[in-house]
Amino acid sequence: MQFTSHVVSRTRRSVRHGLALGALATFALALGSGCKKKDGAPEGSANGSAEVGKKESIQNIGSDTMVNLAQAWAEEYAKVEPHVSIEVSGGGSGVGIAALINKTANVANASRKMEPEELEKAKAAGEAPNEFVVGFDGLAVYVHKSNPLESISMEELGEIYREGGKLAKWTELGVKAIPGARSDDIIRVSRQNNSGSYQYFRETVAGKKADFKAGSLDMNGSKDVVEQVAKTPGAIGYSGLGYATPEVKVLKVSTKKGEPGVLPSIATVHDKSYPISRPLFMYTPGTPSPAVKKYLDWTMSEAGQKIVEKTGYVPLLK
Amino acid sequence: MGEQAMNLPPAPVVGPRPLSASAGSPRGPRRSRFALASERVFEWVIRLCGISAILFVFGIFFFVLREGVGFLFGGLNLVQFLFSTEWYPTSVANVRYGVLALIAGTFSVTGLAMLIAVPFGLGAAIFVSEFCGGRVRETLKIVIELLAAIPSVVWGFIGISVMNPLIQEIFHVPVGLNVLNGALLLALMSVPIMVSIGEDALKAVPDSFREASLAMGATRWQTVRRVLLPAAKNGLLAAVLLGVGRAVGETMAVLMATGHAVNIPKSPFDPVRTLTATIAAELGEASVGSNHYQVLFVIGILLFSITFAVNLVADLIVKGTAKG
Numbered sequence: 333m334q335f336t337s338h339v340v341s342r343t344r345r346s347v348r349h350g351l352a353l354g355a356l357a358t359f360a361l362a363l364g365s366g367c368k369k370k371d372g373a374p375e376g377s378a379n380g381s382a383e384v385g386k387k388e389s390i391q392n393i394g395s396d397t398m399v400n401l402a403q404a405w406a407e408e409y410a411k412v413e414p415h416v417s418i419e420v421s422g423g424g425s426g427v428g429i430a431a432l433i434n435k436t437a438n439v440a441n442a443s444r445k446m447e448p449e450e451l452e453k454a455k456a457a458g459e460a461p462n463e464f465v466v467g468f469d470g471l472a473v474y475v476h477k478s479n480p481l482e483s484i485s486m487e488e489l490g491e492i493y494r495e496g497g498k499l500a501k502w503t504e505l506g507v508k509a510i511p512g513a514r515s516d517d518i519i520r521v522s523r524q525n526n527s528g529s530y531q532y533f534r535e536t537v538a539g540k541k542a543d544f545k546a547g548s549l550d551m552n553g554s555k556d557v558v559e560q561v562a563k564t565p566g567a568i569g570y571s572g573l574g575y576a577t578p579e580v581k582v583l584k585v586s587t588k589k590g591e592p593g594v595l596p597s598i599a600t601v602h603d604k605s606y607p608i609s610r611p612l613f614m615y616t617p618g619t620p621s622p623a624v625k626k627y628l629d630w631t632m633s634e635a636g637q638k639i640v641e642k643t644g645y646v647p648l649l650k
Numbered sequence: 651m652g653e654q655a656m657n658l659p660p661a662p663v664v665g666p667r668p669l670s671a672s673a674g675s676p677r678g679p680r681r682s683r684f685a686l687a688s689e690r691v692f693e694w695v696i697r698l699c700g701i702s703a704i705l706f707v708f709g710i711f712f713f714v715l716r717e718g719v720g721f722l723f724g725g726l727n728l729v730q731f732l733f734s735t736e737w738y739p740t741s742v743a744n745v746r747y748g749v750l751a752l753i754a755g756t757f758s759v760t761g762l763a764m765l766i767a768v769p770f771g772l773g774a775a776i777f778v779s780e781f782c783g784g785r786v787r788e789t790l791k792i793v794i795e796l797l798a799a800i801p802s803v804v805w806g807f808i809g810i811s812v813m814n815p816l817i818q819e820i821f822h823v824p825v826g827l828n829v830l831n832g833a834l835l836l837a838l839m840s841v842p843i844m845v846s847i848g849e850d851a852l853k854a855v856p857d858s859f860r861e862a863s864l865a866m867g868a869t870r871w872q873t874v875r876r877v878l879l880p881a882a883k884n885g886l887l888a889a890v891l892l893g894v895g896r897a898v899g900e901t902m903a904v905l906m907a908t909g910h911a912v913n914i915p916k917s918p919f920d921p922v923r924t925l926t927a928t929i930a931a932e933l934g935e936a937s938v939g940s941n942h943y944q945v946l947f948v949i950g951i952l953l954f955s956i957t958f959a960v961n962l963v964a965d966l967i968v969k970g971t972a973k974g
Contacts, residue, residue: 529738552906
């Protein structure tokens with residue numbers, strides 16, 4: 333009796349092991365198929381065949397610079413076209429374009445032009461996307477509100493930010509004393525190294541192939557830059573024009589030292605006299621669905637551009 | 651038990667419906683097939699939970715390795731990676747992947763955090779376990795658990811908005827987001843873990859030790875120092891190391907509070923950037939499969955190795971002292 337029961341329990345154990353493994357395999361499979369489903373889902377969601385009364389959703393992903401604007405557009409558009417819901421998320425220009433390429437986004441926001449590699453990838457995945465300029469952004473240079481400096485030149489900005497640049501002290505800029513600053517060091521506030529603002533500022537201020545000096549405070553968002561400058565008397569930073577607060581001072585920027593500086597504004601971005609401004613893009617698939625097309629047309633209409641102005645960006649020319 | 655098992659079909663996956671519940675063995679305690687089957691189902695579920703921890707660790711390690719290993723052995727300059735302070739992953743002309751400054755950032759913040767947290771954590775553990783009465787103890791434990799429940803984003807926010815100006819004001823330094831700020835937050839975050847595990851370790855020392863010590867005429871403090879601390883050594887070490895683990899791996903708070911500047915710190919008031927924060931800040935925008943993306947996973951492998959080494963050393967120390 334003892335012997336047989338022992339044998340039985342052994343076989344039972346091995347059976348149990350087999351089943352446990354089987355269960356694991358099923359679990360893994362379920363995980364795998366779940367992921368696939370997620371990837372493919374938004375593809376069908378905006379294919380234009382919206383039935384009447386059914387809500388259609390447009391996935392709008394991309395640039396952090398544009399996320400406030402895109403959100404404001406989405407909210408306003410919900411009043412214009414109640415059956416279309418626009419889902420906005422940030423992450424960065426690169427994220428938005430990648431999402432457009434792998435078809436998880438219907439519209440990608442980008443604060444820079446698509447790179448040739450990205451264009452190749454998009455073509456390989458289907459067709460070349462459409463590009464739309466939907467507004468402009470000026471990168472303003474911010475200092476603490478107690479900083480007596482009023483104007484700065486592009487060269488000086490370059491020397492402050494560029495790797496190997498010579499300017500490191502406020503006195504070298506002619507700033508004698510900043511009330512509340514504990515040292516003469518220029519504290520550079522920057523962005524994380526793959527944000528659109530970082531790349532745009534590096535390109536225009538440091539030079540096409542140059543890098544920034546190490547040791548800057550690299551903030552994770554446009555708003556964080558302004559907040560950090562507001563809390564640090566010795567700081568200088570760059571961020572979107574729309575993020576200015578009463579706690580910080582926006583510097584005039586001149587193309588060359590000695591020339592009069594230009595304050596960033598709608599007018600100076602349009603007439604290109606302000607040197608650090610750039611277009612904002614939206615990308616759609618080569619053949620956008622009617623709903624997406626209609627939305628893009630609306631953003632570039634007068635109603636859409638009014639919101640661009642309201643959120644602190646620079647609208648298109650009329 | 652064995653006889654009863656013989657009457658059953660070997661290991662059904664899903665038990666029969668309760669309808670046939672009466673069809674059990676006529677002998678022995680009457681247990682329905684359903685009860686027996688569900689017993690087994692639960693056994694598997696629990697076993698699965700147990701195995702899953704190992705499975706997930708290996709899964710994560712495999713995933714991190716798979717994404718990073720191609721670049722680690724093909725293309726990445728390991729000498730530059732480990733010994734250069736130049737971190738320029740998105741440079742147009744001259745891409746450099748040196749993480750020495752990031753390693754220095756991680757260790758400086760963690761080290762300073764531990765200098766602050768260990769005395770406080772162990773002190774609090776000793777107080778809670780040995781020196782305070784029932785009601786005070788319960789209150790303290792609840793408050794400490796509450797401290798542990800605060801999400802790290804909230805800590806980071808406190809670092810930016812409260813500690814940042816405070817540190818500038820008190821220490822007269824130009825930047826408030828620095829090693830000290832991050833270390834204070836990490837200390838506050840790891841103290842609760844140290845207190846609860848440290849307290850458990852002290853409680854595990856039998857009361858006879860305390861009674862014997864006090865009977866010999868030792869004071870309470872002498873008892874703690876000469877008897878309880880040596881007796882609870884392993885548990886207290888585990889408490890400290892779990893705190894270290896928390897501090898090394900913490901991301902959000904240090905991302906926000908240390909200033910996120912690639913920089914080898916010369917004083918506690920210099921801003922730094924940690925390994926974890928770098929991954930968190932950059933992975934989102936690195937295009938999948940690019941060198942930058944892969945090098946971030948190599949940093950992940952590095953972090954994995956660091957935590958593995960810490961755990962291994964801890965294990966060896968604990969085993970060593972247990973024998974000695």
